[in-house]
Amino acid sequence: MAGYDDGSDASDRIRGYIDRLGDRIEGWVCHSGQKTVRCRIDDRDIPVPATLYRADVRDAGWGDGFCGFYIDTPPDLRDGQFHSFSLEVPGYSGFTFPDCPGQILLGIPAFAINLLHPDETEACREFWRTHLTLETGQPVDVTDLGFDFMTKTGLTLVIRAHERVVGFSLLEPKRLSGYRHVAVLRIALLKPYRHRGLGRHLLQATLEQAGVSGYRRIELTVNVNNRAARRLYDRFGFLEEGLLREHYFDGHHYADEWIMARCLAMDNQ
Ligand SMILES: CC(C)(COP(=O)(O)OP(=O)(O)OC[C@H]1O[C@@H](n2cnc3c(N)ncnc32)[C@H](O)[C@@H]1OP(=O)(O)O)[C@@H](O)C(=O)NCCC(=O)NCCS
Incomplete structure (x- = not known):
């Protein structure tokens, strides 16, 4: 399965991926620290827990599987236009998800x-x-x-x-x-x-x-x-x-x- 990691051998090794980047953002992050991710869209900060069970991640041998997250983007931003977007794992500033930071299209464009x-x-x-x-x-x-x-x-x-x-x-x-x-x-x-x-x-x-x-x-x-x-x-x-x-x-x-x-x-x- 797809996944990005920081390549280190340390016990705080981190892996993660964004599976879906839309009005709802879905992904997972697997590491030994606090299980949260922090999303930023334009000037909004959206912290969410990353503790949902992901059998596919566990089956891949990466941790206990309790590492999934989803973020429902603010409805008032779903205007069919692109917005600035970043997703971070607090405490792991060296780790970046693919295509992050970047742009996210919210809502349905004409x-x-x-x-x-x-x-x-x-x-x-x-x-x-x-x-x-x-x-x-x-x-x-x-x-x-x-x-x-x-x-x-x-x-x-x-x-x-x-x-x-x-x-x-x-x-x-x-x-x-x-x-x-x-x-x-x-x-x-x-x-x-x-x-x-x-x-x-x-x-x-x-x-x-x-x-x-x-x-x-x-x-x-x-x-x-x-x-x-x-x-x-x-x-x-x-x-x-x-x-x-x-x-x-x-x-x-x-x-x-x-x-x-x-x-x-x-x-x-
Ligand atoms: C396949 C593809 C054309 C689908 O278009 P899309 O606009 O993303 O799909 P839609 O938003 O119309 O959703 C269609 C269905 O897939 C579901 N879906 C969309 N993304 C999903 C995801 N990541 N995981 C699971 N289901 C998903 C939707 O919920 C919807 O199902 P529903 O109608 O039962 O709710 C598009 O994802 C794509 O271009 N993928 C890359 C190229 C590709 O794989 N082409 C097909 C090769 S066979």
Whole structure:
């Protein structure tokens, strides 16, 4: 499982992670000191206990598992805009959570979903540049990464907010005779825009588009650890059809993926 630590061998070694950064912030921090975290959003200080039970942290062998926290951000700050954000562990000034301090988007921004126009290659590149840079924490050159497929299929939907592309969905048709009623779905949002319902809106629009385009079966694969995506697909009636072992390689590790599908023509039966 993901986790950051200070790398020390000392008995006060500390590890922690932010699992969800949205209107509700969720994470865990594991160390031997006082179990609290201190969140700061703009000029507000929000101290919270970090004592909720996390079986996944305990199963990873990191402490007794009583290390989880959540922070409900102040409702009056949920204005669809970015705010300055930091999260500290009192007594451990050397420890920082990933992407901290930084910016947090609160509330739901104004957004629009459209079919991507075939000549918007630059908007796609900009999306991938930002997406991969946020995922890897390093600037990424996307010139030759081969993501032009987004502008070539004609079935890419993009979601725009704050005057840029912040997410996309792609329905990639299967090309072999006998399989052309099947489209493979991919969907992703920029990190700051997740966990606020935009994925649901984008998937809804994508399935409507799939129906209009005459597809009968939409299929996808999803990493077994990807809770947000799995929940989204479950909610939209995708059914699990099997486990693809070691299907995904992230450059370091192989991961199992579920194969899931929804048959649109069967929806009305
Ligand atoms: C998968 C993804 C598109 C979902 O979009 P999203 O806007 O974050 O999801 P939503 O806010 O619409 O939430 C959809 C469901 O997931 C749940 N969810 C969101 N984040 C979650 C999390 N971290 N853990 C568990 N469930 C989560 C929501 O509660 C909601 O379920 P509900 O409707 O039953 O309440 C988005 O998280 C993403 O881009 N992830 C990275 C790329 C990716 O994994 N793509 C899919 C590859 S298969």
